Amino acid sequence: MSSAFAAVDVIRAKRDGRVLSDEQIDWVVDAYTRGIVADEQMAALAMAILLRGMTPAEISRWTAAMIASGERMDLGGVGRPTADKHSTGGVGDKITLPLTPLVAACGAAVPQLSGRGLGHTGGTLDKLESIPGWRASLTGAEFRAQLSEVGAVICAAGADLAPADRKLYALRDVTGTVESIPLIASSIMSKKIAEGTGALVLDVKVGSGAFMKDAATATELARTMVDLGKAAGVRTVALLTDMSTPLGLAVGNAVEVAESVEVLAGGGPADVVELTLALAREMLDAAGLTDADPAKVLASGAAMDSWRAMIRAQGGDPDATLPSARETEIVRAVADGVVRSVDAYGVGVAAWRLGAGRARKEDPVSFGAGVVLHVKPGATVRAGDPLCELRTDETDRFAGARDLVTEAVVVDDGEFVPAPLLLDRIV
Ligand code: URA
Numbered sequence: 029m030s031s032a033f034a035a036v037d038v039i040r041a042k043r044d045g046r047v048l049s050d051e052q053i054d055w056v057v058d059a060y061t062r063g064i065v066a067d068e069q070m071a072a073l074a075m076a077i078l079l080r081g082m083t084p085a086e087i088s089r090w091t092a093a094m095i096a097s098g099e100r101m102d103l104g105g106v107g108r109p110t111a112d113k114h115s116t117g118g119v120g121d122k123i124t125l126p127l128t129p130l131v132a133a134c135g136a137a138v139p140q141l142s143g144r145g146l147g148h149t150g151g152t153l154d155k156l157e158s159i160p161g162w163r164a165s166l167t168g169a170e171f172r173a174q175l176s177e178v179g180a181v182i183c184a185a186g187a188d189l190a191p192a193d194r195k196l197y198a199l200r201d202v203t204g205t206v207e208s209i210p211l212i213a214s215s216i217m218s219k220k221i222a223e224g225t226g227a228l229v230l231d232v233k234v235g236s237g238a239f240m241k242d243a244a245t246a247t248e249l250a251r252t253m254v255d256l257g258k259a260a261g262v263r264t265v266a267l268l269t270d271m272s273t274p275l276g277l278a279v280g281n282a283v284e285v286a287e288s289v290e291v292l293a294g295g296g297p298a299d300v301v302e303l304t305l306a307l308a309r310e311m312l313d314a315a316g317l318t319d320a321d322p323a324k325v326l327a328s329g330a331a332m333d334s335w336r337a338m339i340r341a342q343g344g345d346p347d348a349t350l351p352s353a354r355e356t357e358i359v360r361a362v363a364d365g366v367v368r369s370v371d372a373y374g375v376g377v378a379a380w381r382l383g384a385g386r387a388r389k390e391d392p393v394s395f396g397a398g399v400v401l402h403v404k405p406g407a408t409v410r411a412g413d414p415l416c417e418l419r420t421d422e423t424d425r426f427a428g429a430r431d432l433v434t435e436a437v438v439v440d441d442g443e444f445v446p447a448p449l450l451l452d453r454i455v
Contacts, residue, residue: 280398
């Protein structure tokens, strides 16, 4: 039987709601990575998986096949317990920036392989590239050396890490097949397991600015990923956290780096500090470093030292002035009242329209562009008070962003009930 027919058999089986065999999964993932299964066949299969779902055994085998498509790193030699964090993505989510050096300063090694932003959620590498000189690409040897010496690395994943996912994710992005729990869980976990971390904390976002808009789906995704991690021998825990409001006040690239540095200096917005410390505690716990107190380490300045060492090790100048946008515009309250909500999705898209994000993978980002909030939900404002600041290099981008933030920031005179940031913990 030719390969083309074998692919059609696998597509038909899933289309008709059947469970794929281990051999079918191993074959189709490997053949797709090698270019034997065509993009249109894999797109049809991804859509069948999205519509029909997969059993836990199928998800586990699919994840294993994606790991086997590339190199599996061994971080045994770095001399410290390893712990990593993965966020499913949100608006203003700069937590990796203060968290990585903080957890390293507490004694763990943090191998943080990160991505770039696409659409309304920002990318950690885009943010760090706003620091003059900083480079995202490291060789395997540089990665290991920095992990041993500094304990903290944030860099781009190499081409050998789960190449099946790299190809499949790009295909899903353009075929409406991203929003599938089996495909998201296997995509994220194949990369994290292949990276070789011993412990993993997942920050699964829920709300308008996240992939998962409701708690039930976010819980199912978290459960699926935690089970995959544990089955692969990675100590894995997930926190469900709110993403209906942007994290912190800054949304963009350089503005988020600046806010992260404020946190490392002992200040910064309360929600960013709360989530950084909660995730640090989970990572240290999962890594077996239960004596370390991340709040004390943050206050001591040791996390800032670790940040500076991490930035320098990748060619960056931690003292350099960050890029700023050429133009700014303030959006003001039109009436007195209380800020009821600041919609994460609206602010994320506004920052993207101002130039902080990209529409296509090859587009450049503007480092200085973004939105800086002046208020968070619960703040009392008077008519004329600033609600937020829009920053861009091109004034014609203001109009689209202004409309979005005007709708996103809701001011009224009703009672305000604060919403918790940490929603659930799944082990
Ligand atoms: N992030 C990933 O790496 N993969 C997905 O499928 C979704 C988010």
